[in-house]
Amino acid sequence: MPAFTLDPAQTAWCAELRALAADRLGPLAAKGEPGRVNRELLLALGGLGLLERQFTAGALDLCLLRESLAQGCTEAETALALQGLGAYPIVLAGTAGQRARWLPEVGAGRAVAAFALTEPAAGSDAAALALRAVPDGGSGGGDDGWLLTGEKRWISNAPEADFYTVFARTGPAAPEATGSRGITAFLVPADRPGLTGTALDMLAPHPVGALRFDAVPVTRADVLGEVGRGFRVAMGTLNLFRPSVGAFAVGMAQTALDAALAHTATRTAFGGPLKDLQSVAHQVAEVATRIEAARLLVYAAACAYDTGAPDVPARSxxxxxxxxxxxQFAVDTAVQLHGARALQRGHPLEHLYREVRAPRIYEGASEVQRTIIAKELYRATANPPQAVG
Structure with missing residues (x-):
């Protein structure tokens, strides 16, 4: 079988997901309030078993899931992905108690999770975190507890989440801080004293907010993984979810291409359908080629993750x-080919135009991805594989 060709069962599952997204999840998404967590939609995703599947499926299945949902309902895809991103650190590094307490609730859609990494001055440079975890003398010192003080910003599902996976600096404070070392991951329930939040009004109508930590108490029982090794938890989560962000993007791009094909095949201008104009046909061909290349890169990265390949960071x-x-290119081209109608509020492409911009920034901006790729390339050059025999 050629590499990255889906088998019949996978193809049928993707078709089923697209239909579910359009017919069942879409109406629930339409009933939600922009900028707010849609708990009814989450319960539906949980009832279908899709939220829980994120924690048991491989990276390729996750990519197929996100791509298929994105084609039918971007809100459903985003709601699912945010649950996975917020809770996956528990899958990766949580204790048995933490998993038993939260994963069934997240999987059922009853509890809302959030991944709290970004700060006002530490977005793409995640190693520059300033949120401090100061030893809490009242609870017996740093071996037993800390007080979290600082801010997180642009956190999806904040401030409505039921718990946050929070990354804070337990090591030296800036300017003595040593990058990614000394960062610890904590599981912080939303009802902890001193934790407050506000919603942010963003371009895309997703729930995004800012969090304020005013001496929020956490204990060793709240640590995810090891003290001082939280950056590994964050990167382990992002290495899985970065390819699936690509899958989300491919789903949106495919929807834009489908719309462009349908429109240019029937829209008459200059004496015939738009598709007969070479300039239009070549634009559509370019979009289709880039989407196929993107899809193959996503599948390759997912397969690398599932097989434990050493080049996962670069591929992701x-x-x-x-x-x-x-x-971004596909949606912009589709809008251009549609003309003014695509910019009218409520048009599917107008919706995609607002949705498509953020993925180039979150979970590492495009410039950060290029830096990672280059760093991995030079690392491989400095440490070439040894010959066998």
Whole structure:
């Protein structure tokens, strides 16, 4: 079988997901309030078993899931992905108690999760985190507890999440801080004293907010993984979800291409259908070619993750970079081919035009992905594989 060709069962599952997204999840998404967590939609995703599947499926299945949902309902895809991103650190590094407490609730759609990494001055440079975890003398010192003080910003599902996976600096404070070392991951329930949040009004109507930590107490029981090794938890989560961000982008790009094909095949101008104009036909061909290349990069990165290949960071970065940039190109081209009608509020392409911009920034901006790719290339050059025999 040629590489990355889907088998009949996978193809049928993707078709089923697209139909579910359009027919069942779309109406629930339409009933939601822009900028707010849609708990009814989450319960539906949980009832279908899709939220829980994120924690048991491989990276390729996750990519197929996100791409298919994105083609039918971007809101459903985003709601699913945010649950996965917020809770996957528990899958990766949580204790048995943490998993038992939260994963069934997240999988059922009853609890809302959030991944709290970004800060006002530490977005793409995640190693520059300033949120401090100061030893809490009242609870017996740093071996037992800390107080979290600082801010997180542009956090999806904030401030409505039921818990946050929070990354804070337990090591030296700036300017003595040593990059990614000394960062610890914590599981912080939303009802902890001192934790407050506000919603942010963003271009795309997703729930995004800012969090304020005013001496929020956490204990060793709240640590995800090891003290001082939280950056590994963050990167382990992002290495899985970056290719699937690419899958989300591919889904949006495919929807834009389908719309462009349908429109240019029937829209008459200059004496015939738009598709007969070479300039139009070549634009459509370029979009289709880039989407196929992006899809293959996403599948390759997912397969590398599933097989434990050593080049996962580079492949994940390539997939996320190329797919999100391609989606922007595809949606913009489709809007251009449709003309003013595509900019009217409520048009599917108008919706995609607002949705497609953010993935080029979150989970590492395109410039960060290029930096990761280059760093991995030079690392491979400095440490070439040894000959066998």
């Amino acid at each position: 970065a390539m997939a996320k970079l190329y797919a999100t940039e391609t989606a």
